[in-house]
Amino acid sequence: MQGTDYGDEELQKAMAAELRERLKLAEKEKRPLRVYCGYDPTSTDLHLGHTISMRKLRQFQDLGHEVTFLIGNYTALVGDPSDKNKARPILTQEQVAENAKTYAEQAFRVLDKTKTKVRYNSEWLSHLSLVDLIRLGQNFTVQQFLARENFAKRLDKGEPIYLHETFYALMQGYDAAAMNTDIQVGGSDQLFNIIVAGRKLQEALGQKPLVGIITGILPGTDGTQRMSKSTGNIVPINTGADDMFGKLMSVPDSAMGTYMRLVTRFSPHEIAQIETDVAAGVLHPRDAKMKMAKEITSIFYTDEEAVAAQDHFIKMFQQKEIPDEMPEYKLKSGQTVVDVILAANMAESKSKARQLIDQKGVRLDGEVLERGDAVFPHPGVLQVGKRRFLRVK
RNA sequence: GGAGAGAUACCGAAGUGGCCAAACGGGGCAGACUGUAAAUCUGCUGGCUUAUGCCUUCGAUGGUUCGAAUCCAUCUCUCUCCA
Structure with missing residues (x-):
């Protein structure tokens, strides 16, 4: 139950107990548990935030359970209202299909490809009829939805809450039932969808309600807002070792x-050690962060690549060396x-x-260039701002 | 069906005839400081030019006016409330 966040001790205890019981049951029945987590393809990149639940899935996988990586290509059409104080823009089927293309491939940076089932929830959601939807709706009250914090807030502010947004929880709950799920993993923003919607629908359909594994939410590179493509604070997992390392720093x-x-993959003990060392001044926060960045990078890339990324970072930013590789440009006369x-x-x-020139943000071989209208002085390395380099020939 | 509110630059939000390329905040960018951190400070943040100029922009289209984001008309879109 490490790294989980139920926001409620009672719930956590209940879930821990149910998990133990479910594990026993599986052993008795000699079958693996069916575990899943759903990912809505609302953008093309999976990021570090997604990997928290993916790594939980991986743990179950390593213990021999049956893991499904569910691509929410149908739920994405509605848009999860969970993490928003605003309605999401509606995506078209084409956009969703485009985004979903490489989702599974990206996921295999964490999950074991040979042991992972990849499914799409359009498989069952697209076949539901209106009557089916009505039946699902009979299990919930409007009050339950209005009690949700994010809806309550919007109601308070006089902001619109669209009817279709309430379908989202039903759809996700139905996913759980359609796959006869034993365990569902998701972030704490999914509490309602998992614990209320999923379990309730399973019970209504005569299934044993799932056990929810609720993980914490990762803040983005700004350190405060949750990591999300729309706030532009993500660390994509397909970004390359150097860039991942830099973003983490x-x-x-x-x-x-x-x-x-x-x-x-640090143990709670190791983390505590790092934190006390930093607090005591024994470990420089920068070095602690490098340790963290190297560790995370090596989860998604090889150890060698992570070490190289760290070297690159030190050279480039601590020693202010120019990068080895940069785009080239052939100078034309005049x-x-x-x-x-x-x-x-x-x-x-x-x-x-x-403006960049006026702000002294343009350098040629380390010399600040003062005049933009002057003929380019001589070939060399042109630096614009902190990160943009160009070899001018 | 009825009543009301609104549409301003990347986002939020002022502006209700000339001083508006448009306050302020956020974001972004650059510089200083640093640990490429955070915080802080300074500057920039439509385009072209380099000059005290020009062009495009305030939902759309027309109109009034010497002059409009601001007034009028029509249209499009959005939201809230009541039934």
Whole structure:
């Protein structure tokens, strides 16, 4: 039950007890438990936030249970209202299909491909009739939905709550029933969908209600808001070792603890050690974060790649060396500094390029360039801002 | 069906005839400081030019006016409440 977050001790105890009981039952019946977690393809990239539940799935997988990676291609059409104080924009079937394309492949960075069932919830949701939906709806009251924090808030503010948003929980609950689920994994924002909707529908359909494994929510690179594509604070898992390492280093110190707890393989003891060392001044927070970044990077890439990413980071940012690889540009005669910046796509417009120059953000071989309208002085390494490099030949 | 509110730049939000390329906040970018952290400070944040200029922009289209984001008309879209 490590890394879980039920927000309620009673619930956690109940779930722990049910889990034990379910494990025993499985053993007696000599069958693996059916475990799943659903992922709505609302964007093309899976990110670190998704991997928390994926790693829980992996644990079950390693213990020999049957794990389903469910792609919510049908639920994505509705949009989960759970993490929003606003209605989601509606996605089209085409957008969802496009986003879902590489979801499973990305997931196999964590899950064991040979042991994972990949399913789409359109498989059963698309066949429900209106009557079926009505029957599902009979298990819930409007009050239950209005009591949910995110709906209550919107109601309070006089913001719209669309009827279709209430379908989401029913759909997800039906997923659980359709797969005769023993265990469902999900973030704490899914509490209602899992514990209320899923269990209730299973009972109504004569199944044993599932055990919910509720994980904590990972903040994004800004350290406060939950990691989400729409807030632009994600660490994608397909981003490359160097970039992942760099993004992890930019996470504020205040979020380090959460990151270590939720996405590293460090034991609670190791984490506690790191935290006391940092607090005592024995360990520099930067070094602690590097440790964290290397650990996380090595989960998704090889150890060698993680080490290389760390070296790269140290060289580039601590020792301020220029990167080994960068795009190249062939200088044409008569081009000004601004021309080059624009031609190499290092600024959106001439105005922006001029601004960067005015702000002393443009360097050639380390020398600040003062004039944008001057002819480009000589070939060399052009640096625009902190991160953009160009080898001008 | 009835009553009301609204549509402003990336987002939120002021502006209700000229001083509006449009306050303020957030975000973003750049610089300083640093641990490429956070916090803080400074500047920038439509485009073109480099000058005290021009062009495009305040839901859409027309109109009034020397002059409109601001007034009028029509339209489109959105939300809230009552039934």
